[in-house]
Amino acid sequence: MTSAPDAAPGPGAKGALTARATDFPRWYQDVVARAELADNGPVRGTMVIRPWGYGIWERLQAALDTRIKEAGADNAYFPLFIPEAYLRLEAEHVEGFSPELAVVTQAGGKELEEPVVVRPTSETVINSYFAKWIQSHRDLPLLINQWANVVRWELRPRLFLRTSEFLWQEGHTAHATRTEARDYALKILSDVYLSTMQGVAAVPVITGHKTVRERFAGAIRTWTCEGMMGDGKALQMGTSHELGQNFAKAFGIQFSDELGAQQYAWQTSWGVSTRLIGAIVMAHGDDFGLRLPPAIAPVEVVVLVVRDDEGVHRAAQSLVADLVAAGHRVRLDDRTDTGFGRRSVAWELKGVPARIEVGPRDLAEGNVTMVTRHDRIKTTVPLGGAVVEVTAALGGTAAALWAEAEAARAARSTAVTTVAEALEAGAQGFATLAWSAVGPEGEDRLAKEAITVRCLQGPDGGLAEDGDDEDSLVAVVGRSY
């Protein structure tokens, strides 16, 4: 038996979220706070990631880490503190990061003779070690990843999206040839990032490369993953950079090739951060809160005791045991000293993919109520069949979320031909047009309306190939976070 979802609470309803259509940024703030994902830290721009938010991060981390290892990279850890002088070695890099640096000037009760920078990214310190570790072509490729916190001082912080400190992984590699480096940067883009964002988080993503204006400070090419959020804005969800030989030359990363000649290494770096959590909130959330694909939900199923009753408690406990035995992550909510409605709303806010409500009335007829979060549909199911029903429902959740996000993106994506049209369409979603119709001057014009080229793609809409004519490229433009 299936019934229609409850209506969304009206704007006056007690404790209701701001509706997305009313004020999307406010809705985002509300969800992050009320789903207990994160709090602002005491120092401006910093963030406390609460257990529910961190639980999502742990699952994303595990998915990424497995794929990073499959791509052959080893984890390592480099220091938080970097000598100021290191940052100055690569010219574009220091220019890109200087305004955002946090600097330690006192330590151990004294003024430091040389202030140290809190890493905004680790290119400089890691490459100083690569120069030491790499001597011969036998030492290549060198494939290193690190999970770490980094600091970029933010004047307009926003939880998960833009914070003064964030958690991320940053990969750094060195290769013998430009082709090998490019292939590796693209392997990470597809086999690690796209695979996790789409295959695990169920967020549709477009890929391409950044314009010179938008690329990473020190890179020769920045590949990017761009998702569309619920308000039509783009979010850069991850980037993979070809660094060319810029850092190799700045840090002296040389190897002797098979013929004994000294060569500079070709490098990549790539990173995704806790920003992914913000992407998931904004791509999947609805007016009732978060919606999570089961693969990254800290809890896949919550079993709620509707009201105190011995039989109900017993049935709920035994159902939890059966669900755990079936391999699900399950939480029992038997806090009957808090009202049932309040608890339901809280789990809905947190985006738990499935709820099972066990109450005396249903139970008298041998039933329980199952509610799937993504469509908010309530179904009466027999207690004995609940595990099978929940397993089936969870199996379809990610695809349903994906389809909805994909449809929303398609509805807000427009092919245009001029910058004037792109200005209009890009304010609502993604506009696609020939890069030759934009160019650096068009980029300036768009930028005045806070619209940027999110990425460039090849003539067929795929990634650009090395030989592609600049004029054959397609630009995807939009507003962004």
Place this chain on the structure above:
Amino acid sequence: MTSAPDAAPGPGAKGALTARATDFPRWYQDVVARAELADNGPVRGTMVIRPWGYGIWERLQAALDTRIKEAGADNAYFPLFIPEAYLRLEAEHVEGFSPELAVVTQAGGKELEEPVVVRPTSETVINSYFAKWIQSHRDLPLLINQWANVVRWELRPRLFLRTSEFLWQEGHTAHATRTEARDYALKILSDVYLSTMQGVAAVPVITGHKTVRERFAGAIRTWTCEGMMGDGKALQMGTSHELGQNFAKAFGIQFSDELGAQQYAWQTSWGVSTRLIGAIVMAHGDDFGLRLPPAIAPVEVVVLVVRDDEGVHRAAQSLVADLVAAGHRVRLDDRTDTGFGRRSVAWELKGVPARIEVGPRDLAEGNVTMVTRHDRIKTTVPLGGAVVEVTAALGGTAAALWAEAEAARAARSTAVTTVAEALEAGAQGFATLAWSAVGPEGEDRLAKEAITVRCLQGPDGGLAEDGDDEDSLVAVVGRSY
């Protein structure tokens, strides 16, 4: 067929490690460098954890994290930067940490109005959130853990043992009663720390509590895990603190109890760090390098191609596949452009529990050579039986390492009755004597010879009970790292 281990290389042997008996600190440095565990960072006291060292850490982390979750704690993440004022709220705490703080005074291109401290530990910032999150007895217990980097400026750094930045986990909990907090601190000590240190890392550990002189700044009782290193010195491997209501009062962490009365929470905090890697090096290492229990070895078995030969390559590859299928972490070393001897020594240095050498001579007779790292015994085994032999050998490695460490500790542990005797015995290992024979004055006398009370135990050698008379306690004293 089994043959005796090779003799240790003499002091003049090319590339030999310093012998442990000759210069233990130097041996330690050599092993950390040559097994590629870690390097010094560019900023004094910081550390680069290389993939081999980080691989060990990842396995320790996984073992700890599983146990922490089983103990009911959730992971979260709190900011790196703490307002200076927070640290001043708990008097003993600020006194304990002030000399070691690193302070950010500039950020985003400006002088900060209020400098921020880089966390030396997170008690202050976490407790400021506990005050917000805890209102009612229903919010208790609150059990939080975080994996993070912390900074304590070190003037005499030593890789893994004492570095200006290190990685750790820090748990922070709040409970309704003192007993509950005490029980939880002890649960962490035994079910998380002892279980990992002894059950996973195979390092024998004694437990007890610290004297007032040695306890954590702000705690009412510090429980500790102390291991004995290869030179007879103690290493504090992890601590679990009862904080009483000290931080609760400083930060206003209050809850309304069942009767509606306001109460201060009772708290614990507990941590272990990358120092554990140093403990494993120093407890298990020998004159040939590191020795790792399989559970924490990044690679359990390395299969070495002795010499280029088509049959050898094929046999080695197929053996690797069989070992992987049997569930082992395996590395194939077919870098025949590097001498076989050099590669063997490198794997031995890295402490890989088992090596299998596949060479044309053995293979012609259908055999391979298996070398177990802990006893350096070489055995000729039939190729077809190699998986079974290796599995059996790995199954016995941890117990053998444990037994050796345990025997070494027993040989260096002495029961004494006076401080004078403790001074002598404590210089070589652990001396045990009645705490009533030491007392705070005895502690001062010992401290002049760099000997400290590592822990106090109950009259039966177990953990002290709440009701135990101070005079019935037993002190374990020794030198320490």
